[in-house]
Amino acid sequence: MIVIGIVGFFSSFSGWGYLSYKVTILLSVFVLAGFTIFQLVNFYKEDIKKKVKERKYYLYSKSRVDPRISLMGRIKIQILNYFNDVISTIQFKPRLSFLLVGSSVLLGMFIPFALDNLCICSQPITVSTRLTRAFQESYCKDKEICFVYLTLPEDPSNSMILQVHTRNEPIETTVRLSKLDLPSSHPVEWKTNSFISVSEIIKEEPRFVSYIEFNSLSESTNYKFNFTITTKDGPIKSVNYGFKTFSSGVGDGGLKFIVGGDLNLNSDATDLARIGKDFNPDFVVIGGDIAYENGIGSCYRRWDEKINFLTQYFSYDQQYNSNNNNTNSNNNSFIKFLTPLLMSIGNHESGAFFQTHDQVPFYFKYFLFNIGDSKKPVKERLSYHIHKLPFGISLASLDSCVVSTWDQQTQWLDNQWSNEKYNNTSKLVVYHHPIYTSRRNINDKIPTMGQKSIVPLFDHYKVPFAFENHEHLFKRTKPLFNNKAININNNSSLNSKLGTVYVGDGSWGTSKYNRKPQEASENTLPWYLAKRSEINHLWFVTISNQEIIVEAFSPDNNKIDRVEYYR
Ligand SMILES: [Fe+2]
Structure with missing residues (x-):
């Protein structure tokens, strides 16, 4: 079973692209058939010895090899002797040998075939192969x-x-x-x-x-x-x-969009999508x-x-x-x-x-x-981009150190926000890994790098909202400026003089629970958080000339948060 497990493990390498399918089949057959023969020889060694007197079968590997022969010569003789032992064993138990070796060859071919193109993925954990997907x-x-x-x-x-x-x-x-x-x-x-x-x-x-x-x-x-x-x-x-x-200006009605992250397709995710669709974003x-x-x-x-x-x-x-x-x-x-x-x-x-x-x-x-x-080589397509939206809004989608670090985007973002096209816009940002984390430590590598290089830009350009993800929780920070919380009496109503509110943290179906959000007054939250909970949700954003309203809804269509930002 251990050998089959090892063969299975290496067979999976073809699915991950490390070995070709043909190589894994050859290796698998070689290992399984070889191991079967080795076990057969060991198992029947004693029985074959007993037959020596009848001169019917002979065991060669126990023969003394002349020590005066060179090391390579002795190794060669021992290998030949072992092959002769294999032949003796097959002659001793021909039917059983062919049955077992034949079975191990078939198994050696089947394991790579069954595990070819193995896929193991999370949220939820599923395993499939080319065979099961067929x-x-x-x-x-x-x-x-x-x-x-x-x-x-x-x-x-x-x-x-x-x-x-x-x-x-x-x-x-x-x-x-x-x-x-x-x-x-x-x-x-x-x-x-x-x-x-x-x-x-x-x-x-x-x-x-x-x-x-x-x-x-x-x-x-x-x-x-x-x-x-x-x-x-x-x-x-x-x-x-x-x-x-x-619209390139103010347009009709208002601008509406939804923000979610960390998408796990379950009933919560579909309920949220239904609510999102009704919002007509x-x-x-x-x-x-x-x-x-x-x-x-x-x-x-x-x-x-x-x-x-x-x-x-x-x-x-x-x-x-x-x-x-x-x-x-x-x-x-x-x-x-x-x-x-x-x-x-x-x-x-x-x-x-x-x-x-x-x-x-x-x-x-x-x-x-x-x-x-579409005309560029894939390698030249950037992982961060900016979008000009109606009502004087811009939304920058950033890469939180997946292929581009914060540092690598800082100059680009500064150039964008300072140019004529964007300098008068209310600047929103969305990215994956939070800088003000709801679950992990804000002193971890990615948040720390973000606080040093990109947050000063958020402060300088008065970003009202940053949409964060990754941690499978609901959270809203207090307004933050210069890495400090700004305490306000009514924490759901803000104005443009205040800092950035970071909302998140990516749970479009990935949260295990749907628990009521904790308030900061409960004294169980880190200094920068206003609210937090394990609850699936989406953020709904409504923008007009006067305000930006950011609301969170849970899968049962309950509003769990609302922040109004007056422009
Ligand atoms: Fe993530």
Whole structure:
């Protein structure tokens, strides 16, 4: 059993990409068959000895080897003797030997086969292999469009980025785009061939991600589009999709978005997504640890599950009269409206913090946040980005030391916030690892580095809210400035003279409990925290010219927190 365990352990290396599948099969057969023969020889040694007098069988390994022969010569003789012993044993018990050796060869081939492309991932812990996944339906089928989702570009008032997953390799994509509210307008049609293959990472099924960048759009406008991907296996046509560009100024109503992180698909997560959908957000922010595939290529279905979940909850079917619109070539009577997604990178997108770009197999291929990134090599796509939003808001998505350290982003963020485009905006930030932690120590490496290099920028530019994640708790800090808490009488009402409130900490289904938040007055909290609890939640942000309202809701639709910031 121990040997089988060892073989299984090394066989799993092929799934993790350290050994090729053929090498693991050869090694596995060699080790198991060799061990079986070794055991057979040992087991029948005494019985064979007894047969020596009958001169039927002979044991060679016990023969004396002339000590005058060189060491290498003696080793060679002993090896030959051992092979002769193997032959003697097989002759002594031919049927049993062939049965056991044959079984161990088959087992040696089966173990690597059964463990090929092993995936072990967390939240929740699941184990699957190429074999077990063969019995599950793939999310990405032949000649179908598997996933379509929008990501938020830097300026969503004039651009959007679309990602499309297919199993078939694209040759080119023809896109047709028209304004939904102008039925007489002719669609704009263009061709693009930006795509990337993920097949080498996924291995067991082909996968291609096509990128469609929508540029030069009008602000606050409903658009309708469809596309046809030409592949070697024939064209793949999409249904009609839609999106609305953002306002470049104040827009109608207000700006609304939700923020969550550390996504574990359970009933709490779906309840929260349902509440989030009812909020009708302009975009959805996920602050890292999205799929929990841990940088393992064979865990690609975790991404499929999460993308399927997000597109299911954050797209809206809307009826439209196709007779009034000559842009429709598919004669569908509905449009699937897409809500743009905005992500921050988390440690489970690569498996750890302080990793290299190459150690992130999916994230940079699946989500683009800058127009022009589709033409860039994956390695040049940055893990941090900034977004210009209506009502004088900007939102920077930062990398909390997964592939870029705080230091590496400080100058970039300072340049962004100080330039004409952003200097008059209310500056919000989202990232994965908290700087003001709810569970761990704020003197740990990543928080300390953050307090030294990036928090002074938050202070200087008067960031009202930082959305943090990673710790699977709910928390809100007191307003903090210069690494000190500012005590205010009514801790849910703030103004722009005060410091930054850090909210988090990423529990979109990952918290084990749903407990009522503790208040700071209970004296059980660290100096910087106003509230904390183990409870699944999402943050709901509503922005107008006058205020930024940040509220947290639990899966049972109870408001567990509210902070108003007067601009
Ligand atoms: Fe994390």
